[in-house]
Amino acid sequence: MLGAIGTAAVWLMLGAGAAFAAESVDVEDWQRFERLVRDDQIAYEDGLQAIREWGGALQRAYPTERFDGRLFFPLKGYGLKHVGGRRGEGYRPSRYEFVGPKRRIGHPAQDIFVHDGNQDSLDDRTGTPVEVLAIAEGIVLSTFSEWTPSPPADPGNGKRGGNYVWIYHPALRLLAYYAHLQDIAVTLGERVAGGARIATLGRTGTRAYAERSPTHLHLMLLRAKDMTPVDPYPMLQIPAPPGAGSQKRPPRGTAERQQ
Ligand SMILES: [Zn+2]
Numbered sequence: 001m002l003g004a005i006g007t008a009a010v011w012l013m014l015g016a017g018a019a020f021a022a023e024s025v026d027v028e029d030w031q032r033f034e035r036l037v038r039d040d041q042i043a044y045e046d047g048l049q050a051i052r053e054w055g056g057a058l059q060r061a062y063p064t065e066r067f068d069g070r071l072f073f074p075l076k077g078y079g080l081k082h083v084g085g086r087r088g089e090g091y092r093p094s095r096y097e098f099v100g101p102k103r104r105i106g107h108p109a110q111d112i113f114v115h116d117g118n119q120d121s122l123d124d125r126t127g128t129p130v131e132v133l134a135i136a137e138g139i140v141l142s143t144f145s146e147w148t149p150s151p152p153a154d155p156g157n158g159k160r161g162g163n164y165v166w167i168y169h170p171a172l173r174l175l176a177y178y179a180h181l182q183d184i185a186v187t188l189g190e191r192v193a194g195g196a197r198i199a200t201l202g203r204t205g206t207r208a209y210a211e212r213s214p215t216h217l218h219l220m221l222l223r224a225k226d227m228t229p230v231d232p233y234p235m236l237q238i239p240a241p242p243g244a245g246s247q248k249r250p251p252r253g254t255a256e257r258q259q
Contacts (some may be wrong), residue, residue, distance in 0.1 A: 023060050023061060024061045025054075025057050025058060025061045025062075027139070027140070027141050027142075027188050027189040028188065028189075030054060030058075030141045030142060030166075031141065031142040031143075031166075031188060033050055033054065034141070034142045034166060035142075037098065037099050037103075038159075042099065044099060044100045044101070047098070047099030047100065048099065048100075051098060051099065051226060051227045052226070054224075055224050055225040055226060055227070056225075058168055058170075058224050059170070059173065059224060059225070062139055062168060062170040063170065064170050064171055064173060065171075066170070067136075067137045067138070067169070067170040067171040068136065068137040068171060068193070068194055069136055069137075069169075069171030069172055069194075070136060070137075070194050070195075071135055071136055071194070071235050071238045072133050072134065072135055072136065072194050072195035073133070073135075073236060074112065074132055074133050074134075074135050074178065074217060074219055074236075075112055075114060075130055075131070075132060075133065075201065075217055076130065076131040076132075076133055076197070077123070077125075077126075077130065077131075078112060078114060078130070080236055080237055082112050082113050082114065083110050083111070083112050083113075083233065083236060084110065084111040084112070084113055084216065087233070088110060088231065088233030088236075090107065090109075090110055090111055091107070091108065091109065091110055091231045091232070091233060092106045092107045092108070093106050093108040093229045093231075094106025094107075094108070096108040096229055097227075098222060098227035098228075099227075108220055108222075108229030109177070109218050109219055109220035109221075109229070109232070110218075110219050110231070110232045110233055110236065111216045111217065111218055111219075112216055112217045112219065112236075113214050113215070113216045114130045114201060114215050114216065114217075116130075116214070116215035119203060119211065119214075119215060121182055121200075121201065121202045121203055121215060129182060129183070129200035129201065130200065130201040131197045131199075131200060131201075132165075132178055132181060132197070132198055132199040132200065132201050132217060133195050133196060133197055133198065134167060134169075134176075134192045134193065134194055134195060134196050134198050135169065135172075135176060135194065135219075135232075135235065136169045136171060136172055136194040137169065137170075137171065137191070137192065137193055137194045138167040138168055138169040138170065138176070138191070138192055138194075139167065139168045139170070139189065139190070139191055139192075140165060140166070140167055140186045140187065140188055140189060140190045140191075140192060140198075141166045141167060141168050141175065141188075142164075142165070142166035142188070143164070143165050143166075143184050143186065143187070143188055144161075144163055144164050144165075145163045145181075145183075145184045146163075147159055147162040147163045147204040147205065149204075149209050159205065159206060160179075160205050160206050160207060161177070161179035161180065161204075161205050161218065162179060162180050162181065162202065162203075162204025162205030162206075162208055162209070163179075163180075163181040163182065163183075163184060163199070163202060163204045163205075164177060164178060164179040164180075164181055165177075165178045165181065165184055165186060165198055165199060166178075167192065167198070168224065172221075172235075173223060173224050173225065174221045174222065174223060174224060174230060175221070175222045175223075175224055175227070176219065176220070176221050177218075177219070177220040177221075177222070178198065178199065178217065178218075178219060179205060179208075179217070179218040179219075179220070180201065180202060180203060180204055180205050180208040180215075180216060180217060180218050181199040181200065181201060181202050181204060181217075182199065182200045182201060182202025182203075182204065183199060183200045183202075184198070184199045185197050185198055185199055185200075186198045186199070201215065201216075201217055202215075203215050205218075219232050220232075221235075
């Protein structure tokens with residue numbers, strides 16, 4: 001639907017300028033940016049500039065102190081032991097970049113596996129879909145729910161995440177990418193509470209759909225200011241407090257040291 005490089009240039013001039021003047025952000029503009037990156041339709045330098053501008057704009061529009069940083073495990077009924085690998089070793093940032101030629105290197109994320117032996121995207125224990133929860137309070141910056149298993153015309157079209165949601169979590173100063181979803185329960189621009197249901201888990205995405213892939217959530221966290229990856233593992237170790245409890249802040253320093 002989005003044409004080509006020309007679209008990116010127009011967006012950079014109009015979309016970004018309008019957003020920053022108002023000290024608020026148009027989430028449709030961010031989603032448009034995310035699609036251009038996903039589909040390799042933005043030049044590297046333009047992408048880097050956009051990252052810098054969006055980083056500032058998001059932090060001005062959604063001040064950290066106005067959002068709750070309490071952490072929640074992103075799959076209801078699951079916990080740390082369901083994270084792939086031993087002690088979070090599934091996180092391999094390598095030389096990953098959000099934009100640019102190196103962006104598909106490594107696995108700058110954690111995969112969290114669910115009980116779905118027959119791969120029907122229903123929890124074997126309950127027969128119901130697994131709920132994907134927001135790891136903290138945030139703003140929905142992008143959603144995609146049109147993934148289909150039929151081979152895309154262009155195999156490199158970036159649909160590896162299947163159906164997905166991007167959320168900005170201001171208290172964490174992180175963007176979170178929740179991928180391989182089934183049904184998405186949030187809308188663009190929506191403010192979601194920490195622990196709120198944002199989707200059900202699925203097997204969408206080129207590789208996740210393959211039979212050899214156990215059903216899992218792919219969770220990637222990127223620092224808002226420069227879109228470099230942060231290991232989600234330290235944050236996944238914090239048990240979700242029952243109800244409205246402590247205002248425990250996330251171990252931001254811990255996460256950054258582990259990069
Ligand atoms: Zn993954």
